[in-house]
Amino acid sequence: MKEVRDEAVVLRTYRSGESDRIVVFWGRESGKMRSIAKGVRKPGSKIGGGLEPLAHVDVYLAQGRGDLRIVRQATHRNRFAVVKASFDRINAGYAIVEAVDAIPADDVPDEAIFTMLVRALETLDREEFFPTLVPAAFFLKLLAHDGSEPVVDFCVNCQSPGPLVAFDAANGGTTCAQCRTGRSLSAGALSLLRRLCGGDLASVLREENPPAGGEVAALAQESLERHFGKRLKVARSTPATEH
């Protein structure tokens, strides 16, 4: 474990011992890193404030023992004040960092993931965007990054152009009326899914309650869970608003 100076986002923290905290970061140049912040839970600790989930920080991590580096310094780059002021935005942020934490790779650099992560948090921090579909859009981007973006333009089983009436997360996309595997998909959800996958994200996120938003959020999450082979708890506990 070499020492590291990097720009990073805090994915998760948990208590360790009397006064320490384990902090999991995703660094721009370093990928996922695990570290220990010693004495951080004691009153007057200098590094404590910068180390909550979603924090975007510059960190200096010293060489440690085993697989944990030691946090020496953490300085805020962005405090995400708009996110912090809203329960829905915080929860959406937690769903996003949980998804990044589910990526099965320690110390594997991937700057594209760092960039997507920071952009998603910056999007959540802008009042003109509603937070509901930001995690779903982020999940679809993670899938696309791995070459596993869901198929939404034809049937994944028989390649027919449709009508497409279901979504099969296990097979990676929409299915037609003849094949009909997966769960049923409304016309509104199909059109919203196409907009999200097709680069119409900014306009989707300006709509307070896009039709079938909850359905699409669930499909995006299920697709990512199958891709990682892991359930996402925070995202699942966030109520999807259906209108």
Ligand SMILES: [Zn+2]
């Ligand atoms: Zn088919």
